[in-house]
Every structure is written in C-alpha cells, then in structure tokens.
Amino acid sequence: MSEAEEESQSKPAPFVHETRQPFDLSEELKARVDSLDLKDTVQHAKAEGYGYIYDAAPIEFFERLKEAIYRTADGTEGPRGSSMLLARDPVFAEAVLNPKLLTIVEILCGQGALLSQLSSTIIPKQADEPRKGGLHADQNWTPAPFPTHNQTITLCWACTDYTHEAGSTKVIPNSHLLRRHPTPKEVAEEAGVISTACPAGTIVFWNGSIWHGGGTRTIAGDRVVLHTTFSRLAMRPIENYDALGEDWLADKPYEMRVLLGREDFLNKGGASNHAAKVADTFNWAKT
C-alpha cells in the first residue's frame, strides 16, 4: 500500500450525496477513458450493451494466459476449464488488474466493484452445424425489472479468434434495454442474435442484462477463453477468495484489495461496525 493509500485509509472520506447515472463519467474517469483509448469501446457498450477492448495487452500476454489456461484446466480432452483461478498462476491476477479492463468495470459496475468469478473454458469442435439455445442474462439472481444501474459485467479474454464458426459468444444487441431475463420462447427463437467477432488478443464484454450464450464451434481446434466476471460491491460474488491472506496480497496493489472486498464494510466479522470503511462503501455505491 502506498503512503497516499495508507493516508486515505486513515482518514474516512466525506460522504457523497449525489448519484451518478449510467455513463455519466467523472472528469477523472473521462480522462482515463481518453488516455487508454477506450472512447469507442465505451460508446459501443452504451449503445448496444456489449463491446470490445482492443489491444488490452500484448499478444504475448494472451499467449501466457492461454498456456496457463491449458495447464490449470480440469482434464486434458474435450470441453474443459477451471474456476477459482486467481491464485493459481500470476498471469490471472495480472489479467484482473489490467487498466483497460478495470476502467470498463468501473464504468459498468461502479467504484468498489468486486471480482465475482475467474474461470476458463477450452472448447473443441462441438458440431457440424450451429445449435440454438442457452441465452441468458448474467444477472441470474436479480429479478425483473432489473435496476437501471448495471449489476454485473463479464469480460472474456479471447485467446483464440472469435468468429461464428469458432463458437464465439452470441449476443442480442440492446436486449439489456428490456431489463428482464429472456422467456423460454425467446431462448428457443434467438431472434436478433449475432455472433461476436474479434481477433485473438481482444477482450469481449457484455453487461449483466444482455441476453447472450455460448456459440457452437464447428471448426477444428480449441476456443480458449478466460472469463472474468465482476459485480457491484453489494452483490454476492460467485467465488470466495477469503482464504488469500495478507501474505498473498502483500505484493498486490490496493485495487486487488478492493476487488476482493477487503476495503468495503460488507461481509466482515468481529464486533465492529467497521466505521472506517463506511464512507468509502457508501460513496462507491453511488457510482
């Protein structure tokens, strides 16, 4: 933790009373979007509910990621993958701390957002023809009407090309505006569905309300993806990393502590009300 961060921890922040509406970015966040060349990405996410982060990391990073995904997968053949990956290879922690990724997470899930799940999939050829089905919204546990503010975001690190034939994720652009889960009929029909498309080395993401599902791989080879899911700070995460102690966190930046929920006052033990964390928690929850 830097001196500035230590100081910020010792002095509770003043309470913020105003709430920012979706995509109403602070000046600081706007500047970060510009400096990271994310303007078009943010516009696409705002307009259609999903988007792409190009050049998030050098292609060599994606190669490291791919190697780690194969090495940590459960099994060696067929559709496979793994979950609870954060501490299983340093490359996974680097991925969740990627500046472009964290900027998009903050825009879609606010400050103080949590790492909810870190999992991988390796999908070999599945069929000769694409199959329908599987559409859903990632805000699985939130009833309709979904809150105006997005609750979760999933960002997929495409370690191999994303195309229709390669089994890329299919989405229905703008389906997030319906603010509900799809009906069984809508899942079966897939009206308006498109296949996401981007070269290996891209992060493709969607908000928690977008109707989407896995595509069907109809070509040889594997589709290799790292799935990184984040949620607003008050949402129950999918995975629990409480077992990672201070020793593991020692060489990680403050952002990792926030992502693991160590800096908000929720889900804490002891007989305290954790007052020092209250202002940050409430302020973050308004973004």
Place this chain on the structure above:
Amino acid sequence: MSLEQYKDSPHYQKIYQQIEALGLVEHIKHLDEFGYTVIPPELVAPEAFQDRLRKAVLSVHEQRTGEKIKLEDIESTRLAKEGPGNGHWAILTHDPVFQEAIMNPTVLAMAKYLCGNSVVLSDLLCMIKQRDNTLTHPLHTDQHGTPPPLPPYAQVCNVTWALTEYKKGNGPVAIVPKSHLKGRYPTMEEGNFLREDAPVKAIPIEAPAGSLIVWHGTTWHGAYPRENEGLRTNLAMAFTRVYMKQIRDFRSTVPQEVLDRHPVQFAHLIGANSMYPFRDGKPPSKEDNAYMMAAGFNPWA
C-alpha cells in the same frame, strides 16, 4: 413492469398464506402504501420472550462495556458514558434469544414479504439510547447496494424490535411516509428533518414496547434525539435479498454448535449454507443452486 404479475405464483402465495395466518394482511397493505408498518406486541411474541430479549441486550452491553444496568431501572437510568448511547454489533451468538428472534414467524413473514422466500439476514444489532440532543441519524435509506433510480422491490428491509416504548420524546424512529415511492436517497439538504425549515418532514413512530417496526429498504428514515430520562432499547434486524452481500460474515463466524441447535432454515437465513460464493473450486450443482436462480425470476422467490 409491475410486480402484480408475480402474485399468482406459488412463491408469493406461500408468503401470503403465512401473512394471513399471522393476522398481518393489513400490515403489508400499510407497508406497501406508506413504506412502513407497526406490528403490535400481541402479533409478535409473548411478554416473557420480550423480557428475555431486554435482558440479553443489557447483558451484551455489560459484557462489552463493563456497565451493568438492571432491567427495572431501564426507564430511569443513564449510561455512564455521555453522548447519545451505544450500538452493539455482531450479537447473534451472544444469547440464543437473538437466534430465536430472527426466526420469529412474524419477523420472518415480513422479511420474506419484502425480500423473498430466500431472504438472508444481513446483520442484527442492538442500540441503547439516552437523553442527548445529537441528531445521530439524519434521513437516510438502508438500501445502498444499487444506485438510484431504485427497483420497485426492496433489496433490503429493516425489522426493528422496539424493546421499550417508542413515542415522541423517547427518541423514536422518524419516518417519511411514502418516501419509498421516490426511488432515490434523500439529499444532504433533505437529511436534517429537525430543522424548522426542513424541506422534508418526518413523523415520529409511536409503538408500545414489544412492537415490530418494519420498513422498506428505500424508506427515508432517521431517529429523533431522546428527550426523556431512561433508555430506549431495541433489536434492529436488517434483511437482504439472497444475491446481495450480507453486512456480517455469519458464514465464517457462527459456530457449528449454534447451527446444530436450529432447523436448516436458520442456516439458510444467515447465509451459512449459501451456495455462493463457493470456495472449493467446484461450482454448486444446478439442483443445489435452484433456489438462487429462482430468486432471479420472481421477487418473492
């Protein structure tokens, strides 16, 4: 999108039947219209149970501060420490009566009406308040996870067990009726409801000792300073939807022997056996996860 469409569902019917059986129908109507309701002691628990709760609160206070307060002195005494009073958190395992309180059928029926059958306890605490003119609680809402505009269903609810009489002068809760319909938090200017020129007026909630005061997570509320001698005591229970993080980490801190004393519903209620977040690298099966998935499809599931 109206929530009315869900009222034919078995999830809603299960809760409504319990509400009917407990004589609470008028209370959920009042809650829906005004954002709060006061349930009289006779619909909550026998007097003997209320006394056990009061004694347990005083016992927590004694254990944590070293100050012994006799139950018979509660209407007349002061705390040794100056100021508005004391709040004690993380009290669930201090005395079994707190565990019984969160499982009280009336408490649970109201919590489920607001946060669904899969509701979880977020935290419970007790507060002891004395004469002091500090405005400790300006107007606020208890629901903070989602920024406004807020969804029409509660993501959080507050069930406060008044263990001493709530009336003007006794430092009662202040409520802004119908404020849950605003779908937003009060601004800083709206917070101080005690100012003569306050832009938002609150009302003091009057309730006999032993009542439950229940409000929606988005209802604007605060607390009046206590003007009278004696102490105001309560047990405040915050409940939340199953997909929200709890304030208190009961899962890691409640001993197995406590879980063993109760039916499995108790473990569900405190999130001790929640399917998520998982920590062993193996996601729950679809069957085990069904209750959480159901919560996403019906606000009363």
